[in-house]
Amino acid sequence: MMAAIRAGLLGQKVLLIEKGSSLGRKLCLSGKGRGNLTNIGDINTFLENFNPTGQFLRNAFSHFFNQELMAFFEQAGLTLKTERQGRVFPRSERAQDILRVLEQYLAKVKVEIIYNRSVREILLKGKRVAAVKLDDGRILAATGVILATGGGSFPQTGSSGDGQQIAEKLGHRVIPLRAALVPLLTQEKWVKDLAGLTLKNVRICLLVNDRRKFSQIGELLFTHFGVSGPVVLSLSGDIVDLLRSKEAVEFSIDFKPGLSPELLKRRLERELQGRLILKNLLKSFLPHSLISVFIALTKIRPDKKVNQLTQAERKQLLGLMKDFRLGISGFLPLKQAMVTRGGISAKEIDPRTMQSKLIKGLYFAGEIIDVDGKTGGYNLQAAFSTGYLAGENAAKNQG
Numbered sequence: 271m272m273a274a275i276r277a278g279l280l281g282q283k284v285l286l287i288e289k290g291s292s293l294g295r296k297l298c299l300s301g302k303g304r305g306n307l308t309n310i311g312d313i314n315t316f317l318e319n320f321n322p323t324g325q326f327l328r329n330a331f332s333h334f335f336n337q338e339l340m341a342f343f344e345q346a347g348l349t350l351k352t353e354r355q356g357r358v359f360p361r362s363e364r365a366q367d368i369l370r371v372l373e374q375y376l377a378k379v380k381v382e383i384i385y386n387r388s389v390r391e392i393l394l395k396g397k398r399v400a401a402v403k404l405d406d407g408r409i410l411a412a413t414g415v416i417l418a419t420g421g422g423s424f425p426q427t428g429s430s431g432d433g434q435q436i437a438e439k440l441g442h443r444v445i446p447l448r449a450a451l452v453p454l455l456t457q458e459k460w461v462k463d464l465a466g467l468t469l470k471n472v473r474i475c476l477l478v479n480d481r482r483k484f485s486q487i488g489e490l491l492f493t494h495f496g497v498s499g500p501v502v503l504s505l506s507g508d509i510v511d512l513l514r515s516k517e518a519v520e521f522s523i524d525f526k527p528g529l530s531p532e533l534l535k536r537r538l539e540r541e542l543q544g545r546l547i548l549k550n551l552l553k554s555f556l557p558h559s560l561i562s563v564f565i566a567l568t569k570i571r572p573d574k575k576v577n578q579l580t581q582a583e584r585k586q587l588l589g590l591m592k593d594f595r596l597g598i599s600g601f602l603p604l605k606q607a608m609v610t611r612g613g614i615s616a617k618e619i620d621p622r623t624m625q626s627k628l629i630k631g632l633y634f635a636g637e638i639i640d641v642d643g644k645t646g647g648y649n650l651q652a653a654f655s656t657g658y659l660a661g662e663n664a665a666k667n668q669g
């Protein structure tokens with residue numbers, strides 16, 4: 271949509287071909303329907319929030335970035351607000367309103383839209399784009415084509431990897447599509463008893479083959495099958511690749527990151543002088559629903575008087591509070607991921623124009639490209655920035 275708007279604004283005749291019966295279905299799901307369309311971070315912060323190929327986006331961000339995007343929407347009357355961690359949303363908290371503005375712009379610059387038809391093939395004349403072929407057999411002549419068919423996740427929204435296949439047929443290298451921003455499965459089946467529990471301000475440490483690789487304080491959400499939440503989702507793309515290469519992945523959870531092991535030990539020892547039973551003592555250390563799982567793992571009787579706990583049992587409690595292990599055994603499939611890792615190799619796209627380095631007149635924009643970001647508005651900004659650049663250059667190259 272952004273590519274079509276930019277090309278239309280520059281006076282080009284633009285046809286937008288949409289496979290579904292409406293535009294922006296994934297956009298409308300974004301940010302849990304609230305539409306986290308960008309982030310107020312600077313370019314370097316943005317690039318840090320992408321996988322290593324994200325450096326490819328520097329030119330697109332330099333050309334049309336978050337301030338320009340926000341102005342684009344605010345000039346059309348959409349009021350925005352910034353939430354924690356710099357996330358930008360419409361003040362209405364309705365992603366639908368972002369779509370409404372885009373549709374208004376499309377109409378204003380007279381972009382023609384065909385719905386319920388998918389592009390099957392791009393036809394070439396030598397090494398130059400000549401036409402697109404639709405699923406009903408129609409061939410539409412075009413001197414420039416922007417492929418913005420999205421990734422491979424949430425195929426019910428229309429993005430099912432078509433564009434990657436079309437480009438592959440033209441000789442483009444496609445990095446295999448994998449899930450990123452995806453909930454993870456744990457070896458521990460008892461997690462289902464904790465489904466819905468969110469642990470706030472815990473330290474989540476990623477261990478690969480028992481070596482600490484990364485740690486961050488944040489939220490951990492238990493699900494029926496494993497874990498999710500912002501920190502888990504952000505790490506998930508890398509974890510998917512680690513699991514695919516058969517590495518052993520674990521999380522070590524520190525329930526009390528604000529207390530050093532010594533301080534926690536002293537606090538626990540003080541409480542252990544009392545006459546409470548174990549399950550009641552733990553109420554001042556852990557969320558209620560976690561206590562029975564926690565005690566079951568220690569194999570100590572829940573009604574044991576805390577002043578009767580042995581040294582080994584005390585050590586075990588302390589150890590579990592600071593280093594609670596969860597074995598990561600898998601991940602939900604690509605179709606349930608928020609973002610796709612992989613896609614058209616960024617090495618074959620000119621970052622200054624989004625034009626294919628192999629075929630003249632062919633451009634790429636959005637999640638079809640092998641770049642993926644973390645949660646926080648980074649992916650939509652990447653789609654808007656690359657779309658803007660592709661639309662602008664496709665229009666300019668038409669003369």
Ligand SMILES: Cc1cc2nc3c(=O)[nH]c(=O)nc-3n(C[C@H](O)[C@H](O)[C@H](O)COP(=O)(O)OP(=O)(O)OC[C@H]3O[C@@H](n4cnc5c(N)ncnc54)[C@H](O)[C@@H]3O)c2cc1C
Nearest residue numbers: 289300301306388389419420428429432636637647649650
């Ligand atoms: C649940 C969920 C929540 C998300 N939340 C956020 C968020 O809050 N912030 C954020 O930055 N990102 C978020 N994302 C990611 C973000 O929505 C995507 O990165 C973004 O929509 C990608 O835009 P795109 O235009 O490249 O592709 P898409 O939005 O997937 O659009 C591709 C379009 O191409 C059409 N199409 C596909 N194949 C064909 C074909 N052959 N012919 C014609 N048309 C075709 C599709 O029907 C679709 O309309 C979220 C994703 C999901 C799934």
